[in-house]
Amino acid sequence: MPNSAPEKIEARPLRHPWRVCFAVLLVVLAAWFIIDAARNEAYGWGTYFQYLFDTRIAVASLHTIVITLLAMIIGVVGGVLLAVLRLSPNPVLSAVAWVFLWIFRGTPVYVQLVFWGLLSALYQSINLGFAEISLEGVLTNAFVLAVLGLGLNEAAYMSEIVRSGISSVPEGQKEASKALGMGWAMTMRRTVLPQAMRIIIPPTGNEFISLLKTSSLVVAIPYTHEIFGRATDISAALFEPIPLLLVAATWYLVITSILMVGQHYLERYFERGATRELTARQLASLADAEGTIPRNISVIPDTQEGK
Template sequence: MTANAEIDLPFTNGVKRVKLSHPLRWVTGIICIIFLALLFRAFANGQIEWSYVGQFLTAKAILFGFGNTLLMTVLAMALGIALGLLAALMRLSDNPVASTVAGGYIWFFRGTPVYLQLLLWFNLALIFPVMGIPGLWEARTVDIMTPFWAALLGLGVCQGAYTAEVIRAGILSVDAGQVEAAKAIGMRRSQVLHHVVLPQTLRVITPPIGNEVIGMLKHTSLAAVISYHEIMHTASMIYFVNNRVMEMLIVCSIYYLATVTLLSIGQSFLEKRLGRSLSRSSAKVKIEEGVGA
C-alpha cells in the first residue's frame, strides 16, 4: 500500500489505515537519551562542589548582583524602545534631514560591538573632561559617567538602533489599504492608529522585542568590563577569592535560565493576548464599515 493510499480521506471508506513506521525516530531518541544520561553522569561525578552551588545560590552578594542585572535590563530596554520608536518614526519621515540622522544613528550603533560602546561611554572623560553648561553648571565627566550610567547608555543606546528597525518593519507590515479604508469610513487619525495600525504592529513586533529583552538580559554581563556590579561581575569577584570558578558560573547559569524561562512564558502569554485584541479590533472595524455602508 502506498503512502497516498494510507491517508484517511472521506472517499476511502473501508480502506484500512496503516501507520508508517519511523525507525529513525526511535534511534535518534535513544541516542539523545543516552547522551543526556552520560552528560548528567559526568556532571554528577565531576569535580564540582555542589554544596557551594547551594550555598551561594542565595548569597546576599549574588542576589544584589542579580537585582542589578534585572534593573539594568529593564532600564536599558526602556531606553532602547524609546529611542527605537523615535528613530523609526524619523526613518519613515518625509523630512530628508530627520531620515538621514536616524539612518546614521542606526548605522553607527549597529555597526560597532556593544563591548566597544561600553568602553567608549566609560572612558568619555578622556575626550570631554568636563560636562555641563558653561557659567551655569559644570562637573567632571569622570564623576558623572559612573559604571551604572555608562552601562545604561552603552546598552540602551545600542539597543535603540536594533529596536528602530524592528518597529519600522512592524509599521510597514500594516497594509496601507486598511489605513485608507479606515479613513474612508470616517475614522479619525487617532482611531486609525489605535484600532488598525497599533494592534497589528504590536502583534508583529512582540516576538522580536521579546527576543531582544532576553538578549538584553544576557548582554548586561558585558557591563562587567566597566565594573558594573551585575551578577557575572559579582560571581567573578567571589571566585577570585575562593577559587570555585565552575560553581559560581553554575549559580549564574541557574539565575539566567530561570529568568529566561519566565520571560519566555510572559512573551507567549502577551502574544496570545495581542492576538485576541487584534481579532476584536478587526471585528469592530468590520462592524463600523457595515454601519457606514
C-alpha cells in the same frame, strides 16, 4: 457454518527507525553527561549549592533586572523615534537615523560599553560659551553608563522592529480610518498599532531576553553589581570559577524562563482577533454566500453553538 479461517495480521515495519535510534542515542548521551557531571568533583557542587542562594547573588539579580528594564525602556522609546525618522520624508532626518543605526549595529556591544567606560577620560565638562556644565557626576556613575550603553544599542535594533511592524499594516487601513474621521493619533492607537503589535511583540520579547543576558557585558565599564560581575568577584576570592559560573548561569536561566512565559501570554493577548471561530451552520452559510471558506476560520461543532 464452518469456522472461518483466522485473519492473518501482518507486522508493519517501523516507519522511521533512524529517528528512534537517534532519539535513544541522545537520551543515553544526556544521561551519561548528567551522571558524569554529578560525580566530577571539578564542578564543585558543594560550592555551587552553598552560593546558589547567596544574598549577594540575589541582590545582583535585582540589579540585573533593573538595568535590563531601564535599558529596554530607552531602547523602545529610542527605537520608536528612530523608526519615525527613518520613515520621514525629510532626507536629513532619515540620514541621521541611518547613521545612528550604522554605528550602533555595526560595532560590537562590548566595544561600545568599553568606550562608555572611558568616556570620562574624553569629556569632563561641556563648555557652552556662557556656561560650563560639569559631567563628572554622570560619566563616573557606572550604573548610568551601563543603562545608557545598553539602551542606545538596543534602540538601534528596536527601530527596525518597530519600522517593520508599522510598515506591515496596509495603507488601506489608514485610509479607512481617515474616512471615518479619525485623526492621526487615533488612527495609530486604534488601527495601526493593534495590528502592528502582532509583528512587534514576538521579536521585542526576544530582544528583552537577549538584553538581559547581554547585561553581563557591563563589567567592561566596569559595573560589577550585576549577576555575572558579582559571581566573578566571589570566584576570584575562592579561586573556584566553575561553580560560580554555574550559579550565574542558573540565575540567568530562571529569570529568562519567567520572561519567556510572560512573552507567551503577551503574544496570545495580541493575537486575539487574528482568527475567527464559527459554528458549522455559520460556516455553511458563509460558504454559500461567498463560495469559498477562509483558511483562518476554525469550526466549532454545533453542540457548542449555544455556549
